[in-house]
Amino acid sequence: MNATTTQAAVDHADAPYEVDYLNCKKGIRHWLITVDHKRIGVMYLWSVIASFLLGGVLALLIRAELWGPGETIMGPDTYNRVFTLHGLAMVFLFIIPGIPAAFGNFVLPLMLGAKDVAFPRLNLASFYVYVVGSVMALWAIIAGGVDTGWTFYTPYSTGVSGSVMMMTLAAFVLGFSSIFTGLNFIVTVHKMRAPGMTWDRLPLAVWAFYATAIIQVMATPVLGITLLLLAMERALGVGIFDPQLGGDPVLFQHFFWFYSHPAVYVMILPGMGVMSELITTFARKTIFGYRAIALSSIAIAVISFLVWGHHMFVSGQSAYAGMIFSFLTFLVAIPSAIKVLNWVATLYGGSISLETPMLYAIWFLILFTIGGLTGIFLGTMGTDVHLHDTYFVVAHFHYVMMGGTVMAFFGALHYWWPKMFGRMYNEKLAKIAAWLVFIGFNITFFTQFVLGSRGMPRRYYDYLPEFETLHKISTSGTWFLGVAVLMMIGYLFSSLKKGEKAPANPWGARSLEWSIQSPPIEHNFHEIPTVVEGPYEYPKAGAKA
Amino acid sequence: MASGSEGGFWLPPQGSTAAGGVDGLFDFIYWLNVFFFVLITGAVVYFVMKYKRKSDDQLATSQVGHNTLMEATWTFVPLILVIVIFAWGFRTYLNLTVAPEGAYQVKVTGQKWSWNFTHPDGTVNTGELHVPANRPVKLLLSSRDVIHSFFVPDFRIKQDAVPGRYTTAWFQAKAAGEHQVFCTEYCGKDHSAMLAKVLVLSEEEFDAGKWKVSKPPEGMSVADWGGDLYNKVGCKACHSVDGSKLVGPSFKGLFGREEKIQGQDPVMVDENYLRESIMDPQAKIVEGFAPAMPSYKGQLDDAKIDAIIEYIKTLK
Ligand SMILES: [Cu+2]
Ligand SMILES: [Cu+2]
Numbered sequence: 001m002n003a004t005t006t007q008a009a010v011d012h013a014d015a016p017y018e019v020d021y022l023n024c025k026k027g028i029r030h031w032l033i034t035v036d037h038k039r040i041g042v043m044y045l046w047s048v049i050a051s052f053l054l055g056g057v058l059a060l061l062i063r064a065e066l067w068g069p070g071e072t073i074m075g076p077d078t079y080n081r082v083f084t085l086h087g088l089a090m091v092f093l094f095i096i097p098g099i100p101a102a103f104g105n106f107v108l109p110l111m112l113g114a115k116d117v118a119f120p121r122l123n124l125a126s127f128y129v130y131v132v133g134s135v136m137a138l139w140a141i142i143a144g145g146v147d148t149g150w151t152f153y154t155p156y157s158t159g160v161s162g163s164v165m166m167m168t169l170a171a172f173v174l175g176f177s178s179i180f181t182g183l184n185f186i187v188t189v190h191k192m193r194a195p196g197m198t199w200d201r202l203p204l205a206v207w208a209f210y211a212t213a214i215i216q217v218m219a220t221p222v223l224g225i226t227l228l229l230l231a232m233e234r235a236l237g238v239g240i241f242d243p244q245l246g247g248d249p250v251l252f253q254h255f256f257w258f259y260s261h262p263a264v265y266v267m268i269l270p271g272m273g274v275m276s277e278l279i280t281t282f283a284r285k286t287i288f289g290y291r292a293i294a295l296s297s298i299a300i301a302v303i304s305f306l307v308w309g310h311h312m313f314v315s316g317q318s319a320y321a322g323m324i325f326s327f328l329t330f331l332v333a334i335p336s337a338i339k340v341l342n343w344v345a346t347l348y349g350g351s352i353s354l355e356t357p358m359l360y361a362i363w364f365l366i367l368f369t370i371g372g373l374t375g376i377f378l379g380t381m382g383t384d385v386h387l388h389d390t391y392f393v394v395a396h397f398h399y400v401m402m403g404g405t406v407m408a409f410f411g412a413l414h415y416w417w418p419k420m421f422g423r424m425y426n427e428k429l430a431k432i433a434a435w436l437v438f439i440g441f442n443i444t445f446f447t448q449f450v451l452g453s454r455g456m457p458r459r460y461y462d463y464l465p466e467f468e469t470l471h472k473i474s475t476s477g478t479w480f481l482g483v484a485v486l487m488m489i490g491y492l493f494s495s496l497k498k499g500e501k502a503p504a505n506p507w508g509a510r511s512l513e514w515s516i517q518s519p520p521i522e523h524n525f526h527e528i529p530t531v532v533e534g535p536y537e538y539p540k541a542g543a544k545a
Numbered sequence: 546m547a548s549g550s551e552g553g554f555w556l557p558p559q560g561s562t563a564a565g566g567v568d569g570l571f572d573f574i575y576w577l578n579v580f581f582f583v584l585i586t587g588a589v590v591y592f593v594m595k596y597k598r599k600s601d602d603q604l605a606t607s608q609v610g611h612n613t614l615m616e617a618t619w620t621f622v623p624l625i626l627v628i629v630i631f632a633w634g635f636r637t638y639l640n641l642t643v644a645p646e647g648a649y650q651v652k653v654t655g656q657k658w659s660w661n662f663t664h665p666d667g668t669v670n671t672g673e674l675h676v677p678a679n680r681p682v683k684l685l686l687s688s689r690d691v692i693h694s695f696f697v698p699d700f701r702i703k704q705d706a707v708p709g710r711y712t713t714a715w716f717q718a719k720a721a722g723e724h725q726v727f728c729t730e731y732c733g734k735d736h737s738a739m740l741a742k743v744l745v746l747s748e749e750e751f752d753a754g755k756w757k758v759s760k761p762p763e764g765m766s767v768a769d770w771g772g773d774l775y776n777k778v779g780c781k782a783c784h785s786v787d788g789s790k791l792v793g794p795s796f797k798g799l800f801g802r803e804e805k806i807q808g809q810d811p812v813m814v815d816e817n818y819l820r821e822s823i824m825d826p827q828a829k830i831v832e833g834f835a836p837a838m839p840s841y842k843g844q845l846d847d848a849k850i851d852a853i854i855e856y857i858k859t860l861k
Contacts, residue, residue, distance in 0.1 A: 349607025382637025
């Protein structure tokens with residue numbers, strides 16, 4: 001064991017192994033009715049990984065079709081359905097629930113020193129609601145052939161035969177699952193903290209989960225209202241969005257983005273929370289600017305509700321509305337920038353080890369920085385007019401969502417894997433995969449910035465010959481990503497059987513989840529711990545520990 | 546590096562008077578991006594190399610958790626920069642969107658999956674917008690079905706065409722030439738084929754008005770021109786030429802056959818029937834089909850309709 005493990009972990013290092021949460025009640029029946037936050041987290045983990053793989057395969061198909069102009073492997077109707085399903089699966093089934101529902105569920109109570117979340121049954125309900133919502137969504141898309149893109153813009157979406165109502169309903173049901181998880185997290189953070197776990201001793205991941213939960217609880221009802229209005233229009237013929245009935249199609253975009261822009265932060269904030277844990281652990285450093293990071297999460301949660309109109313600069317919305325949205329968009333960028341700079345500053349003077357989770361944290365820093373900086377072009381009205389709805393936007397949000405959230409997801413997966421399953425994976429293979437991800441990602445998406453600024457529109461099945469070379473480069477990058485993900489599946493699954501047994505605290509981290517055995521026992525802690533210091537109090541060289 | 550009136554690595558050529566202003570702003574943000582990217586990535590790489598853990602028990606040499614001066618700097622410097630960019634961006638946006646008085650006005654109508662241009666004197670063209678160089682042109686956009694978006698990369702303009710309302714855009718082309726138009730709001734199957742061209746003519750050539758008369762392009766027969774229109778005007782989306790049934794009946798073998806009409810006597814397909822089907826599609830609905838065809842009245846002149854009819858005749 002290394003010198004910096006927490007006192008608690010050292011105590012446990014020699015403690016005899018006790019039956020863990022995976023082994024205590026075996027059999028599928030016990031899993032299906034479990035109220036243990038760890039098991040629910042694990043079930044969520046498998047579900048979101050399945051959704052990610054589905055979305056990923058579709059992404060490979062999209063890029064394969066774009067290998068050359070005209071038809072390559074599928075016709076336009078199929079293509080339109082494939083990119084719609086890719087977007088919906090990635091957004092609603094993977095990224096939104098991903099980090100909070102899988103890792104949040106698992107680690108949040110552990111980090112607080114609690115035996116479970118505040119409402120364990122509601123937690124299980126949220127999982128089942130997620131499953132029902134996912135099935136509804138997949139059914140709507142596949143049976144109804146939804147080809148509207150994940151944004152469902154009216155009147156296109158109300159005019160096509162596909163089951164858009166069903167899909168919106170599914171999104172709403174999925175939203176309820178998020179609300180359940182969110183509500184649970186809020187109450188758990190308020191009520192279940194161990195003695196001594198004051199607000200300024202909360203791990204920053206907890207702050208991020210908390211801020212995310214607030215957004216989820218506040219934003220999802222808007223989706224419900226939109227659904228109700230769509231239903232009224234369809235069933236009762238009240239003109240709301242459909243111009244033929246005297247409605248206003250642009251109104252739909254306001255509703256959609258009023259929900260979906262905050263949802264963008266639901267997607268990224270948990271990833272930011274993970275980042276604070278990874279950077280401090282692998283640099284053995286106290287976080288730089290704890291307060292700034294914690295409060296910026298809350299600032300983001302609030303301001304993110306006021307910027308939706310930046311998706312609509314060319315929709316015909318008034319120039320002055322656009323002006324205000326543009327201004328607020330720049331304001332919401334500042335807290336994200338502060339976070340990045342704080343993480344960089346945290347590296348200063350650290351003892352940095354580049355194990356796999358840390359590699360992903362570095363990728364996050366680099367890629368998210370590109371994603372954030374290129375966002376300036378889009379928040380600026382004069383340049384957004386040219387770039388809006390081109391591949392530039394596609395590249396930008398993939399740098400933020402994949403370069404940010406997905407890197408954090410991979411980081412979290414490799415970081416907490418030993419805690420969740422009690423096994424270490426093959427570090428060498430994991431590092432190779434991480435490098436492949438980085439290289440493949442940049443080949444795929446950096447080219448898309450160039451495509452977009454040169455005028456290539458998004459959601460195009462076919463394109464002009466002048467764009468062919470760049471499309472070919474972009475497509476070839478996805479093969480690296482495909483190989484990397486296959487490798488990941490391989491070494492992670494084989495670790496479950498063959499992996500070395502994980503110690504309680506393989507990385508020498510200091511938050512509470514590392515003070516207990518890997519995998520934890522069913523009730524997490526025999527005795528609720530008493531917390532006497534913050535989560536990042538690493539010793540300094542030369543000082544007396 | 547990023548731009549120039551000939552276009553560069555990042556941006557297409559500057560075809561309009563406003564493009565230079567957009568590109569200046571683009572360049573400014575671009576270099577700012579490069580600067581901050583190098584700064585941040587540079588710091589990350591430097592720290593990772595300098596503070597790399599060499600032995601298992603190595604501790605951090607600093608545990609600084611806070612530095613007010615630094616934190617204030619990196620809050621306020623970016624804040625000031627983004628306020629500058631914001632203001633610059635808004636001014637550029639106004640230049641780009643507020644048309645000067647007295648501009649030449651063209652009505653642009655989007656429809657699945659083609660663009661129609663109606664000039665002040667009533668001339669209608671599909672897929673080709675003829676404009677004079679060096680004169681401001683104002684576009685009044687609208688749509689017949691779903692939302693489309695009118696994008697001319699060389700002019701740096703883009704504006705949604707929304708059904709049930711008008712939106713506007715404008716540009717002033719710098720010289721005679723040709724510029725690509727894309728639809729950038731997803732609108733279904735042939736979204737990526739919803740293309741058009743802006744054809745900028747010299748002022749004399751434009752005023753002479755020869756471009757208004759529809760006639761086949763040089764060296765093209767009338768029937769071939771009809772085939773070209775079939776593709777460009779959007780008939781292709783609903784009518785095949787190989788006998789397969791799409792939204793509407795196939796054109797293959799149509800001419801000269803007897804057609805069953807809903808609620809009416811069958812008719813013989815001749816020139817008059819074809820003409821009526823295009824101008825007033827609801828007059829006779831073919832059995833087994835929905836009344837889904839839009840009228841092309843006011844959009845296709847006689848010469849074009851004749852050409853399409855000639856083309857249909859060739860499809861035996
Ligand atoms: Cu947004
Ligand atoms: Cu369109």
